[in-house]
Every structure is written in C-alpha cells, then in structure tokens.
Amino acid sequence: MPNIGLVGTSFKHEHLAAILEEDLYDGFFEVHAENYMGAGGAPHRVLSAVRERYPVSLHGVCMSIGGPDRLDAGHLARFRELVARYEPAFVSEHLAWSSHGGVFFNDLLPLPYTESTLNKVCDHIDQMQEAIGRPMLLENPSTYVAFASSTMSETEFIRAAAQRAGCGLLLDVNNVFVSAVNHGHSAQAYLADFPLDYVGEIHLAGHSEQRDDDHAPLLIDSHDRAVADAVWTLYRDVIACAGPVPTLIEWDSQLPAWPELRAQAQTARRILAAHAAERPRGSAAARTERACHEA
16 A cells, blocks of 8 residues: 555553554554653553554643643643653644633633634744744634634634644544534535645544533534544545545544554545545646535
C-alpha cells in the first residue's frame, strides 16, 4: 500500500500487548498529556515502549487556552518537559477554557467569539508555542450552548486565531457534527467555511444521543463508541477537499477490544487510499474545486 499518511488511535494501556505484537503501517498513538506529567513510573515506561516504535501525539485537555487568566506556569512547564521527552509528531489543545481563579473544572467549556476573546486566545497560543518551541494545533470544540454576545462565527474565529498566532488546526469532524446537530446548523456549511489549509491533523470519534428538555436531539461528544456513519461521510468530504491528512480515532471510555479499535483506523486508511487512487483522474485543482463545491 502506498504511503498516504499517518492513521492512528488513542493509546490505552489495556491495548499495549496487542499493539506491541503488531507492525502497524504508518500508525501513531495519541495520549492526553496530563496523564503523563509525573516524573516517572509505569505510565512513562509504557509510553516509552510505544514511542520506540511509533510516533505519538500529545493532546492537552487542561491548558485552558480560552480562559481569562494567564496560563498556569507549572502546567506549562510540565507540558514543555513532555514535548522535549517524547518529541511528538503533533501537539494539540482545545479551543475552550477549563479553569478560572485557581479553580479547575472537569469540562471543556465554550467561549464567546468576540475580539476580546480572540486576543486572549492568541496570547495564550503564543505563550504555549514559545514554551514548547514549536507550533501547536488548535482543536475546534463540541458545544452545547452558544453565546448571544458572539460577534463572529466559530469558523471566522478559528481562522483568525490561526492566522494571528501562527498555529495549525486540529479538525475534529465529530465535534463539527455534534455541534451542528445541537445548534440546528449545517455541518456541511461549517466545513465549507473551515480553513482547511491550516489543518495538520483530523480527529474522528463516536458520540452518544440524548434528548434535551424540549425532546430535541442532543448529541454528546462521549468518545465511547464507533464513529457514526454521518461522521464518516463528512470525513470523506473533508479528505476530498484537503487531501490526505493524518487522522486519529479517539476512543476514551467503554473501550473495545484492540481489533475493533484498529478496524476503525483501517476504515480511515481505506478512505485515504481511495482518495489517493482518485488523484490521477484530472488535475488536482479541478478535482479539489469540484469536490469542495459538491460537498
């Protein structure tokens, strides 16, 4: 099979033995940085064993890029040490906030998309990128409420942040779908306006379905099941427009056996391979223009 880009999964210790027994073609694994901020011990022994064979992605969940306070100096220092220790292929954080006034919340909370918020987010991205000595990827959020005070769309905000701060983007396609359903928007329209040129990695994940107090559909970005068919469809549209982008399957709870998680990654690889097979048919510019227009 031709080299068409990295395809990976979340790394969970339960899968270590199976992972080390396999030779994964162009595989990589993502870990939450906060789980490895101790000085040593079993977590680092396990992650080092994986890193000897595969690239890793450090995905932060507690930096509070969108928070009102300066980034926590101790947390930033520990993150910097992890980057130096494992030399990850990707470093990413969320467009969200999770701490305020020294209090940390167990959630990734949404932001009002205003000029004031944008300035704060860009300042925080600058702090993080200066600390780790490299560009980071900023992930679009899954949201359940929207702010009436927002003066720009989410895609406008994300584009401006990437342009001003010089960071890349992590496009979470499941987040796009979850937010679109929750807010009654078009996921296709969102992606048509998303700055794909800045995307350095893609996330795919499963979501759960509930009903709100008005019995309207409410999707939760739960990462506890297989990727939904609708999300795979959106992913195909993104790849048709953006070309092969390193793609990762997130699965963080109710873990399946390793073969099921690996099969999800193989589905992404087949989509990337199908795109590669299409490339000789017509010019790249015409093909991209046609695919993005149709999407």
